[in-house]
Amino acid sequence: MKNLSKVLMGGMVATLIASTTVMADTEVKIWVADATVEFTKEKAEAFLAENYPDYSVMVEAVGEGDAAQNMLTDVEAGADIYIFAQDQMSRLVSAGALEEVAPDNVPVVTESNDAGSVSAAMVGDVMYAYPVTSDNGYFLYYDKSVVTDPTSLEAVLADCEAAGKSFYMEINSGWYQTAYFFGAGAQLTYDTDDQGNFTACNTGYASEQGLVALKEMIEVASSPAFVNGSSVGSATNIGAIVDGTWDATSAKEVLGENYACAKLPSFTGADGATYQLSGFGGFKLLGVKPQEDEAKLEVCDALAAYLSSGEVQAARYDAVAWGPSNLEAQKSEAVQADEALSALAEQLAYTIPQGQYPGDYWTLATGLGDSIIAGELTAETSDEDLMAALQEFENTCISYAE
Amino acid sequence: MNNKSENFASMKRKQRIGNAFCYALLVLISVIWLFPFVGLLLQSFRSYATEYGGMVNYLVPKNFSLDNYRFLFTGETNFLRWYGNTVVIAIFVSIGQTIFVLCVSYALSRMRFKGRDFLMRFWLILGMFPGFLTLICLYFLLKQMGLTQAGAVPGLILVAVASSGMGYYVCKGYFDTLPMALDEAARLDGASRARIFFELTIPLAKPIIIYTALVAFMAPWCDFIMASYIAFGHDSSYNVAVAMQRWVFTNDYQGYFTRFCAGGVLVAVPVTLLFMFLQKYYVEGVTGGAVKG
Numbered sequence: 001m002k003n004l005s006k007v008l009m010g011g012m013v014a015t016l017i018a019s020t021t022v023m024a025d026t027e028v029k030i031w032v033a034d035a036t037v038e039f040t041k042e043k044a045e046a047f048l049a050e051n052y053p054d055y056s057v058m059v060e061a062v063g064e065g066d067a068a069q070n071m072l073t074d075v076e077a078g079a080d081i082y083i084f085a086q087d088q089m090s091r092l093v094s095a096g097a098l099e100e101v102a103p104d105n106v107p108v109v110t111e112s113n114d115a116g117s118v119s120a121a122m123v124g125d126v127m128y129a130y131p132v133t134s135d136n137g138y139f140l141y142y143d144k145s146v147v148t149d150p151t152s153l154e155a156v157l158a159d160c161e162a163a164g165k166s167f168y169m170e171i172n173s174g175w176y177q178t179a180y181f182f183g184a185g186a187q188l189t190y191d192t193d194d195q196g197n198f199t200a201c202n203t204g205y206a207s208e209q210g211l212v213a214l215k216e217m218i219e220v221a222s223s224p225a226f227v228n229g230s231s232v233g234s235a236t237n238i239g240a241i242v243d244g245t246w247d248a249t250s251a252k253e254v255l256g257e258n259y260a261c262a263k264l265p266s267f268t269g270a271d272g273a274t275y276q277l278s279g280f281g282g283f284k285l286l287g288v289k290p291q292e293d294e295a296k297l298e299v300c301d302a303l304a305a306y307l308s309s310g311e312v313q314a315a316r317y318d319a320v321a322w323g324p325s326n327l328e329a330q331k332s333e334a335v336q337a338d339e340a341l342s343a344l345a346e347q348l349a350y351t352i353p354q355g356q357y358p359g360d361y362w363t364l365a366t367g368l369g370d371s372i373i374a375g376e377l378t379a380e381t382s383d384e385d386l387m388a389a390l391q392e393f394e395n396t397c398i399s400y401a402e
Numbered sequence: 403m404n405n406k407s408e409n410f411a412s413m414k415r416k417q418r419i420g421n422a423f424c425y426a427l428l429v430l431i432s433v434i435w436l437f438p439f440v441g442l443l444l445q446s447f448r449s450y451a452t453e454y455g456g457m458v459n460y461l462v463p464k465n466f467s468l469d470n471y472r473f474l475f476t477g478e479t480n481f482l483r484w485y486g487n488t489v490v491i492a493i494f495v496s497i498g499q500t501i502f503v504l505c506v507s508y509a510l511s512r513m514r515f516k517g518r519d520f521l522m523r524f525w526l527i528l529g530m531f532p533g534f535l536t537l538i539c540l541y542f543l544l545k546q547m548g549l550t551q552a553g554a555v556p557g558l559i560l561v562a563v564a565s566s567g568m569g570y571y572v573c574k575g576y577f578d579t580l581p582m583a584l585d586e587a588a589r590l591d592g593a594s595r596a597r598i599f600f601e602l603t604i605p606l607a608k609p610i611i612i613y614t615a616l617v618a619f620m621a622p623w624c625d626f627i628m629a630s631y632i633a634f635g636h637d638s639s640y641n642v643a644v645a646m647q648r649w650v651f652t653n654d655y656q657g658y659f660t661r662f663c664a665g666g667v668l669v670a671v672p673v674t675l676l677f678m679f680l681q682k683y684y685v686e687g688v689t690g691g692a693v694k695g
Contacts, residue, residue, distance in 0.1 A: 031635060034648075034655065061637050063648070070635045074541070077551060078635060233456035233657065250454065250656060 025293065026055045028300060031062035031070070031079035039319045040307065047306050052299050064284050071097045071289075078289060080300050081307070083132060086120040086283045090192055090356040093123050099290040101127040102301045112310060116353040117283040117325035123192055123356075129285035130308035132316075134330075135244075135323025136282025136354075138176060139340075139347040140265065141232070141251045142240035143258045150262035153220070153277065156240050160225035165239025170230035171217050172369025174362040175280055176242060179264060180213035181205060182278035182352055190401055192356050201401040206391040212269040214372075214386055218379055219270075221372050228373055245323060248340040261343035263350070279347070280354035283325060358400040368393055446470055446663035455657035470664035480637055480645065481665065488641040488669075491558050491622045498563035499618035500611060506567040508599055511577035512585060525568040533565070534627045541631055554633035558641075561632075562622055569617075576610040576687065577603065612680050613687025623673060642669050 028048070032040045041059040048055050060079065062070050068088035071078040075097045084092065092098045101109060106127050110118050117131035142150055146163045149155040160167045170176045181188065186209040191200040204210065220226055229235055230243050232250040242264065243251065252259050264277035286308045291297040306312060313324035314332050323341045324330050335341055368389070371377050377389060441461060448455070448463035450470065474481040510522060540561055544550050549557030580603065588598045604611070622629075626643045633639035646665045649658035677684070 060635055062635050066648075073631065073634050074545070077545065233454065233458075236459050246656065250456070253454065 025296065028055055028057045028081060028296070028303060029079045030057060030059045031067060031082035032059060033063045033083065034061040035320045036083075036316065036322070037061050039316060043307060043312055043315070044303060047303060048299075051302065055296075055299050057303075067287075068092055068097075071095070075289065080289050080291070080296070081286065081304050082289075083284055083286050084129075085136065086129075086285050087354055087357065089120075089123060089128065089285070090197075092287060093128055094197065097287070097289055098128045099288045099297065099301075101130060101288075102305075105130075105301065105305050108305075109308075112327060113325045114327060114330070116281045116348060116351075117285075120281075120283040120353050120355075121285050129287045130304050131283055131325040132286050132308050132313065133284040133322045134281070134325040134348060135341060135344060136284065137344050137348055137351055138179070138230070138242050138244045138264070138279060139343040140240055140262045141238070141243055141247070141255065141340075142260050142262065143238060143255050144260045145258045146239040147260075150240070150260070151265050153216075153265040153267035156265055157220065157223045157225055160239035161223060163239060164237075165225065166227045166235070166237045167220075167223065167225045167239055168227050168229045168235050168241035168243070169220070170228055170242070170369075171221060172228055172366045172373060173230065174357070174365030176230060177217070177365050177369055178352075179242070179277040179279035180217050181210060183264075183267075183275045183350075184213040184216070184269060185209040185275075186213055187352075188397060189352070189355050190357060198356070198358055198401040201398045203394050203397050205397070206387060206394040208271070210390045210394075211383065211386060212271055212273075212275070214377070214390060215270040215379075216267050216275075217369075217372055218377055218381075222379060228369070245321075245340050245344055248321075251340075259339075261339045263343055263347040276350050278350050278352065281348045281351035282354050284322070360400055361397060364393065364396055442663045442666055445660050446667050448660045450657055450660050455660045457659050470661045471668075473661055474665060474668065480640075481642075483638055484640050484642045484645040485668070487555050487639065488623060488643075489672075491555060491562075491625075491641065492619050494559045495562040495566075495622045496615045496619040498559070499566035499569070500615045502563065502566045503570055503573050503614050503618075504604075504607070504611065506570040507573035507577050508603060510570060511574045512582075512595075526571070529568045529571075537628065537631055544632060550632050551634070551636040551639060554629070554636065554639035557632055558622065558625070558629060561628065562618075566618065572688070573607075573610050573614055576607060580606055609683040609686035611687075612683040616676060616680060616684060619676070620673065623669075 028044070030040060030044060037059050041057065044057040044059065048057055062079070062082065064083045064085045067082050067084035068091050071082065071084075071092060072095050075095060078097065089098075101121075109121070109127065109130055113131040114134050117134045118127075121127050121129045121131050140150055140156070142156070143165065146165050147156050147159045149159075157167055159165075169179075171180075178188070186204045186207055188201075188203045188205060190198050191202070193199050221228075225239065227235070227237075230241070232238070232241060232243060232247040232254055235241055235254075238251075238254060241251070264279065266274050266276040268274050286304050288297070288300045288304050291300060308326075310324070310326035310328040313322075313326045314329040314335075316322050317324055317329065317332070317335055321338070321341075323338075323344065324335065329335065330345070371389070377386065444461055444463060447466045447468070447470070448458075449465060449467035450473070452465055452467065452469075453463065455470075473479075510518065541550060544553075544557045544561070547553075547557075549560060584602060585598055588602055593601070622641075624643065625641065626647070629641045630644040630647075633641070633644060637645070642665060646662055649655045649662040649665075
């Protein structure tokens with residue numbers, strides 16, 4: 001009997017603790033990258049104090065790359081508002097970690113942000129997130145004293161070879177590889193339903209265009225200047241490197257006075273035609289978690305809309321140099337003067353907004369790139385064999401959506 | 403006679419060659435073994451301000467500086483908080499676990515009761531499952547009690563201490579080596595079980611207590627899986643391991659590698675000191691407890 005009452009008491013205490021935490025829920029928890037914690041806190045606190053004084057905010061450092069992984073650990077205990085990279089969208093939607101954007105906000109968001117970021121925020125016809133940046137993509141950093149003409153891939157390689165410098169591009173990554181395939185006109189996208197499940201694969205890798213792209217990759221890889229890689233930090237002999245804005249500071253440091261940026265070059269394909277390298281455009285999005293409490297959801301929606309507004313995006317650029325997706329903010333002088341962002345903005349016009357891809361795709365693409373680097377596919381390989389490799393790649397891609 | 407000394411000389415030569423070979427091999431192995439530690443130490447002295455703070459292709463910094471250590475202590479990050487969390491968890495777990503283990507071991511070693519054998523075997527089998535198998539269940543249990551995220555530090559202490567009695571094995575083995583006759587004599591003199599435990603067994607069991615406490619201290623000190631899961635998304639509850647691994651992997655922390663190394667060195671310091679000073683007891687504890695019982 002004594003024991004029983006002890007157990008009962010314990011249970012009551014546990015419920016008491018649980019219920020008090022539910023009742024006191026006027027705290028909005030936000031996850032953003034470490035570098036923007038202070039900035040976000042300041043902006044969010046000011047906004048809440050003015051509009052919803054009953055609510056408080058807690059900002060934690062969880063980078064947009066890890067957001068999905070952390071949210072999926074326990075959606076209930078995860079953040080109310082969080083920034084994530086758009087390739088995590090499908091996982092977050094299917095886990096029920098994203099609330100649809102409030103219908104009133106949809107037209108405003110659609111009008112004020114660039115088309116790429118808006119399409120990245122949609123799954124099917126439903127908008128699930130607020131675009132925050134359009135700065136995820138790659139372009140060319142180069143050494144001005146080495147590369148004289150950054151508009152032609154052949155010229156870039158020739159200059160690097162002549163100067164004994166290296167040309168870095170991570171061709172065994174599914175992300176960088178698409179520069180060639182999309183550039184040559186082959187496509188690879190997946191359709192997803194409202195739940196984020198893959199329903200169809202649109203691909204044309206096993207085609208004349210795909211062949212042009214694959215041959216160009218083989219040619220680039222055969223250059224003595226070529227090094228597979230995409231991080232300034234681990235590159236030791238940079239003539240030119242295909243990399244993103246996150247490495248801008250390091251690139252500036254390594255290249256010093258000779259630092260320069262440009263959109264990706266074009267190349268002359270095996271068929272004699274000229275193609276512009278393309279690739280993925282990437283975006284950071286702000287998501288709101290579904291809430292049981294309607295009032296809190298309203299606060300979260302309003303706060304998310306504010307934190308992704310043009311005004312805050314421009315301020316965010318000033319604070320941490322994240323390239324805005326808001327059209328007004330993009331026109332600001334400071335953004336226009338940023339070499340890396342300008343090069344990226346130029347390149348983003350040639351890219352395809354990165355949609356949802358199955359996790360297996362990245363492994364598959366690494367395999368294709370590796371077989372080029374390892375010399376299994378070379379300039380001597382017959383067109384039939386190359387086509388067979390592409391066909392196999394395509395078939396496997398299609399099988400992911402079945 | 404001549405022949406004998408020749409034999410002796412050739413044996414000596416053989417021995418010398420053998421030794422030289424052994425030493426060469428040992429030196430080689432220790433170089434390989436020490437390399438990561440030396441690398442970590444050297445990198446931690448490379449300033450992120452004057453050189454690149456990420457991974458580079460040279461080992462010895464061009465200029466030695468304490469910038470990384472300064473960074474950790476100047477409050478730009480929560481490093482002191484994380485370190486504090488780790489220390490608090492480790493100390494409490496160490497104390498709690500030692501008490502539990504001693505009590506359980508004493509009972510199992512000295513008392514005979516119904517179900518004793520069954521309990522011992524059952525716990526042994528339970529102990530063979532890695533703790534993180536129960537992670538998800540534990541997480542939701544702790545969440546009900548408010549001991550995750552913001553409450554992760556007490557939560558982690560609770561988890562580690564709660565199941566610690568099952569790790570009685572080595573300690574019970576040690577108690578078994580203490581003569582039963584001592585206990586019996588004390589009993590005849592009218593001492594209670596508790597008195598025997600505190601005044602007789604404990605003073606004799608110093609090596610095993612230190613061994614148990616050290617092992618209990620090490621587990622949470624090096625813990626990553628539990629801590630990352632239970633404290634997830636709550637920066638100020640992280641331990642050093644969970645907090646600092648972000649400096650190596652995430653794009654948000656470009657060029658933090660040297661700072662990570664400096665943090666790693668600081669993490670290693672207390673453990674190294676503890677082991678250096680308590681090594682004597684540690685060996686006694688392990689060997690004493692390893693007697694079959």
